[in-house]
Amino acid sequence: MALTKTNLISALLASSVLTLAGGAVAQDKILRIGMTAADIPRTLGQPDQGFEGNRFTGMTIYDSLSAWDLSKEDEASVVIPSLATSWAVDAADTTKWVFTLRDDVTFHDGSPFNAEAVVWNVQKVLDESAPHFDPSQVGVTASRMPTLRSARAIDEFTVELTTSEPDSFLPINLTNLFMASPAHWQAKFEETGDAESAWAAFAADPSGSGPFRVTAFAPRERLELAPNTNYWNPERTPKLDGVVLVPLPEANARTAALLSGQVDWIEAPAPDAIPQIESRGFTIYANPQPHVWPWQLSFADDSPWLDKRVRHAANLCFDREELSILLGGFMGIPKGTVDPTHPWWGNPSFDIRYDLDEAQRLMSEAGFSADNRLTVKVQTSASGSGQMQPIPMNEYLQQSLRNCYFDVELDVIEWNTVFTNWRRGAKDESANGAHAINVSFATMDPFFAMVRFTSTGAFPPVSNNWGHFGNDEFDALIAEARTTFEDDARDAALARLHARIVEEAPFVWVAHDAGPRAMSSRVTGVVQPKSWFIDIAPMDMN
Template structure:
C-alpha cells in the first residue's frame, strides 16, 4: 500500500462514522471545509471569507450582496435587504437606503429599519446593551468609515460615514442582519449580553435561505432550507458543514462517500479524484496570495530594493506546476487588462540574477545573507496549500541568498494577528505575514492596506505602511462617486503600489473544489463566495 493510500485510510478512520449515515438523506449536501472549526454563527463570521461563505451568506442577508449566479463574469453588486440606495447630494457622508418590505427573520419577527439600526449598533456602539466586542474585529475593519445608522421610517434608513466614501455600499456586503427580537429573548434568559450572544450563536436567526437545525462546535453545523425565504428558495433540503483542515483527510472523506464536496483538494490528489469520477470545479477569482511586508523601523522589508528582490526571486511558474496548474501567477493585486491595472514600470517576474543585484545594493550577499521571518498558517480560508507553497518559496529565496524562517500558527490566530499589526507582540518579530485576501472591490484590494489611516486596529494595514502620496490617491478614489473616475484613480493607485513593491505578490487562487457527481446545479462564480441555494443532490 502506498503512503498516500495509508494516509487516506487513516484519515477516513479518523472521521466520525456518523457522517456516512447521511449519504442516503435526499437533498442533503455535506461539505468538508478547510477551517478547523465551524465559523462563528452569530451573524458576523470569523475564519476569513470561508466564514462568510458558509455561516454568513446562507443564514443571513446583508443590505447589499454579490450576484453569485454566474461564472462567466465578475460578480456585480446587487440589492439584497436594501432595494435601492443613494448618497445625499448635499452631504456626501449621508446615504439613504430603502429597505425590502415583507421580509421575516427565521424566528418570525419583521425585518425593518429598527433592525438595521440595531445591527449597526451591535458592532459600532459600545454603549448599546447588545454590543458584542467579538463581532467588531471581523466587521468594523471591513467598513471603517461607517459611524451610525438612523431610522427615517419603517423601511428607510440613513447611514452616516466619517468622510465621503463611495465604497460604502460595497463594504455593507459584510454586515449581516441578525434578529433583534430573537436576541432579546436570549438576553432575558442569560446572565449577560455575552452569554446571550453565545445562546444566539447556537440557535441563530437571520433572514437567509437556510436555518440552523443543529450546531456542534468544532464538529458540524447543519442547516435546513428556509421555505419562507423572501428570495429564490434553495434547491437542497439540507446542508451539513464539517471542519476538516487537513487536505488528505478532506480527500479521504470525499472518496469514501462521507462528504459530497470538499474545499481546496490537495493538488496531487486531483488525478485520483478525477479517476474516481469526482468533478473538479475552479474559476478565476479576485484573490491574492501574498506576503505582506512590515514597514516598521528595523524591518528589512522597509527597503524597496529588498521588496523588489523578493518579488523577482520567486519562480511562480514552478509554483504553478507544484499546484497542478491550479493558480494564476500574480504580477500585482489585479491582472493586466483589469480596469485598475494602470501602467506600472516594475515588472514582476522570475529573475534571480536581478534579485541578487538588488540585494547587493541593499548590502546583502553571500557573506551577509538576508534573514526573514514570515508568519503563516497550515490551512485556512483562501490559503490554498500554505505549507508546500511557502516551502517552495523558501527554497527559491535560499538560492538568491535569503534565509526564511516560518512561524506557523493556527489560521484564525493568524487572521486575528493580521488586524493587530507587525508592531504588536502577536507578530513575534515577523517581517511579513501570509494572509490571502479578496480583491473584488477597491477597499479590500488596496485601500485597507495602503491608507495610513487603516493601520491597526482600524483595518488591515498590518505593515504600518504610511506615505502621503498614497493617502492622497486613496482619498481621490474614495471621493470619486463616478465609476469611470474612480477606476482611473484606482489604476493610478495600483500602478504606484506595484512600482513600490508594497506586497510580495505570489499567486491568485482559482478556488478548486472537488465534488461528487451527485452534486448538481453548482455554479462556480468569479468570487470567494458561492450561492448555496443553487446546488442540489441528484
C-alpha cells in the same frame, strides 16, 4: 475497534444525515462539505475564519443590504441589491446614504426585517452604549467598513447610514454586515440576563433571514443547516434537504474524506490527488478569482523590507510558472493585486516576473551575498480560508529565495490565530518577530484590495495594514478615489493607486487563487463564479 479520528468523522457525518433527514436513507439531498477551516465559523451574525466564514455561515444563515451577484461564471461578480432594493448618496452631504428596504422579509424566528433591525445591527458593532453591543464581533466587521458610523430609521422601510467621511465604497463594504434578528436576541437576553450570555445563546440557536437555518451545532465537529422554506428570494430558495459543514483543515484528510464518500464537496483538494479525484468521477470546479496569495511585508523600524531593492528582489526571485505546476495548474500568475485586464491596473513601472539575475543584482546592491545572507521570518498557517496550500507554497518560496541570499524562517500557527494577529500588526507581540505575514485576501472591492493595506488610517487595530505601510502620497490617492462617486473616474483614481502600490511593493505577490473545489457528481446546479464566494442556495443533488 478503537475510535479513530476518521471513524469519528464518519460517525458524525452519518449522524448528521439521520438528524437532518429524520431517519431517511443516505440518498436524501444532504450536501456534506469539508471546509479548510479548523473550526466552524461563528454563527452569531458576523463570521470569523476569514471569507470562508462569510461563505459558509454568513451567506447561508444571513442576508446583507447589498450582496454579490454569484449567478454567472463568465462575468465578474458585481454588487446587487439584497435586503435593500436601492440606495443613493445624498448629493448635498455625501457622508449620508439612504437605503430603501424590502418590505416582505422575516427572520427565521418569524419577526419582521425593517429599518429598526438595520439600526440594531449597526449598533451591535459600532455603538458601545447599546445593550446588545458585542465587542467580539467588532474586529471582523468594523475593519471591513471603517467609515460607517451610525444608522437612523427614516420610516419602517427606509434607513439613513452616515459615514465619517465621504465614501463611495460603502455599498460594497455593506456586503459584510449580516442582519441578525433583534427580537430573537432579545428573547435570549431575557433568558440569560446579560449581553455576553445572550450572544452565546444566540450563536447556538441563531436567527437570520438567509436561505438556511441552523438545526444543530457542535463546535469543531459540525454545523447542520436546513432549508428556510419561507425565504424571500425564489431564485435562492434551497432545493437541498440540508447542508452539513465539517472542519477538515488538512488537505490530505479532506481528499480522503471525499474519496471515501464521507463528504460530497471539499475546498482546496490536495493538488497531487486531483488526477485520482477526477478518475473516480468527481468534478473539479475552478475559475480565476479576484484573490491574492501574498506575503504582506513589515515596515517597522527594524524591518529588512524597508529597502525597496530587497522588496523588488523577493518579487523577482521565484518562478511562479513552476509553482503553478506544483499546484496542479490551479493558480493565476500575478502582476500585482489586480491583473492587467482590470480597470484598476494602472500600468505600473515595476514588472513582477521571474528574473533571477536582476534579483541577485538588487540584493548585492543592497549589501547581501551568499556570505552575508538576509534572514526573514514569515508568519503563516497550516490551512485556512483562501490559504490554498500554505505549507508547500511557503516551503517552495523558502527554497527559491535561498538563491537570492534570503534565509526564510516559517512561523506556522493556527489559521484563526494568524487572522487575529493580522489585525494586531507587525509591531504587536503577536507577530512573534515576523517580518511578513501570509494572509490571502479577496480583491473584489477597492477597500479590501488596496485601501486597508496602504492607508495610514488603517494601521492596526483599525484595519489590516499589518505592516504599517503608507504615507501622505497614498492617503491622498485613497482620498481621491473614495470621494469620487462616478464609476469611470473612480476606476481611473484606483488605477493610479494600484500602480503606485506595485511600484513600492509592500507585498511579495505570489499567486492568484483559482478556487479549486472537488464535488461529487451528485451535486448539481453549481455555478463557480469569478469570485471568492460561491452560492450554495441554488444547488441541488441527484
